[in-house]
Amino acid sequence: MTNQILIKNAKIVNEGEIFEGDILIENDIIKEVDDSISVKSADVKVIDAEGKYLFPGMIDDQVHFREPGLTHKANIETESKAAVAGGITSFIEMPNTNPQTTTIEKLEEKFEMAAKSAYANYSFMFGGTNDNLDEILKLDPKSVAGLKLFLGSSTGNMLVDDPNVLEKIFASTDLVISVHCEDEDTIRKNLAEHIKEYGEDIPMEKHPIIRSEEACYLSSSKAIELAKKTGARLHVFHLSTAKETELFTNKIPLKDKKITAEVCIHHLWFTDKDYKTKGSRIKWNPAVKTENDKEGLWKALLDGRIDVIATDHAPHTDEEKENIYTKAPSGGPLVQHAFVALLEMYHKGKISLEQIVQKTAHNPAILFDVEKRGYIKEGYYADLVLVDLQNPWTVNKGNILYKCGWSPFEGNTFKSRITHTFVNGQLVYNNFKVLDVKAAKRLTFTR
Missing domain, CATH: 2.30.40.10 (Urease, subunit C, domain 1)
Structure with missing residues (x-):
């Protein structure tokens, strides 16, 4: 029928x-x-x-829905429900679950989970490690979104820190390689200095000093240098500094770019001034940084150096977030509120509706070669x-759909x-x- x-x-x-x-x-x-x-x-x-x-539904190229293994925080069903409530109709989920998505077998298991429980269209990134190049080479490019590499540590301990392996991966695959860029040595040094001064209970506003501009720029510039050397197709996730935007170009169309960039809602909305009231609720990796960084990201987004807006939706429980700095995990829930937050920025004159659609639907579809999605077109x-x-409506506990039950936008x-x-x-x-x-x-x- x-x-x-x-x-x-x-x-x-x-x-x-x-x-x-x-x-x-x-x-x-x-x-x-x-x-x-x-x-x-x-x-x-x-x-x-x-x-x-x-609008065409948003294609969110970076989410953490925590299934399998971390389902006390979230799962594919709960978070995809929140996503469709937030206007996100397709998501690409990250590999740092438990177990990690670093074998073909584990990747297919996640697809089977999503087929039973997802409310939004789905794909998954395959995780690169120091020792799974053989598995990477078996991937079918038509059926997987791409490859994810952590060049800075994040939830799941998937740091790729062997430069020889990194170069081999970059040189061996035609898939989009999406990277989390923060220099681990810089962060470790900064953290040690802050622990020496404050102990474990470091003030939350020190987060962007520990996970600093220098750590981000050093890692991003190295990844870009390697991509240019090997000809890899590189996508740099969640830029957080104005300085990093200088590494990208707007001189060629997106379909011809070999090196692209993404920015996330929280880096466009919050600044380091918000740590005083929001605390660990806005503790992300990479860190929310200065007003100058936020404005630099906006400038690069609007002039075409940054290609995509995403969420990096990464929920944790209230109890986990209430820990002191060194124990509180980084990340927060965003899929339900990202699109309306962008529309709020439209109301404030920061971005046009046409630009929102370009960065949340058209460009992710172009960048990842998504078939027949991201546009309002006959046959799509x-x-x-x-x-x-x-x-108008106000975000409160009664209308939050995330399994974790909280939002950094509560009261907004x-x-x-x-x-x-x-x-x-x-x-x-x-x-x-x-x-x-x-x-x-x-x-x-x-x-």
């Missing part, structure tokens, strides 16, 4: 334009996009989007988000509200309610 949905009178944001029109969805595909579409069948469900904006999968830009009032989210043509979220509909598919890649 054919399932048809007609969205009428939407302000459609796509490919640098905003235009009023209708969209006909047939099963999982966008069948037609036009100024006005009329259908005669009584079986078609009609949604009047008068006054609302229709119907991953769509309908938004009321003037319908957002002007914009996501009213409907469609995944593969099916309505999965409607006005603060995730529907009991699992329409997600495994992402495929045109490589």
Whole structure:
């Protein structure tokens, strides 16, 4: 039986334009996009989007959903529910779970988990280590998002610190190599100095001094140098400093870039001044840094040196976050609130709606060669988000969907509200309610 949905009178944001029109969805595909579409069948469900904006669903290229092994913090089901509530219709999840996703067998096990429980489309990064090059070479580029390397330690102890192995990996694969860049020696030295001064209970505002600009720049510049030497396709995750943005170019189209960059919501929103009130709630790796860094990231995002906006959604429990500095883990939940936070920045005049779509949907689709997603186009999968830009709501414990139960945005009032989210043509979220509909598919890649 054919399932048809007609969205009428939407302000459609796509490919640098905003235009009023209708969209006909047939099963999982966008069948037609036009100024006005009329259908005669009584079986078609009609949604009047008068006054609302229709966006392609966000493709989040960096999340940690903690399954398997860390499911007291989160799991694929809970966090993908929060994602669709936040307008994210596809996610790429990271390999630092327990066990780590560093063999083909463990990768396929995660795909099987997601097939049963995900509410948003899914793919996974394969984790590179000091000793799994043979497994990396077996990967099918059409069925896996890419390769993730930790060049600075993070949750899961997956640090790749052998320069010979690193060069071999860079030289041996055509996959997108996504990297976490922080220089470990610099961080260890800074941490030792701070422990000497403060003991274990270091003030949280020292985090960006310990995980410093120098640590980020040193690691990013080395990774880029290696990518240029080997011809690798490099994607640098979560830039956090203005200085690092100087390493990237806006002189060529994204599809021709060999070296690309991402920025995350928290580095665009918070600064080091927020540690006093937010404490460990905004303790991320790499660290939230200065106002000057935030403005530098915005400048690079808008001029094209930074290509993608993501979340680095990485939840921990309240109890874990309440520890002293050396024991409190880095990371926080973001998928439910990232898109509305960007829309808040639109309201403040920082970014246009067209630019938001470019950086959250079109560019991730281009960068990772995602098949038939990231655009509102006939023949593409119907991953769509309908938004009321003037319908304020406040983040509180009662409407947070993360398993960890907290958000760094608690108490914040957002002007914009996501009213409907469609995944593969099916309505999965409607006005603060995730529907009991699992329409997600495994992402495929045109490589």
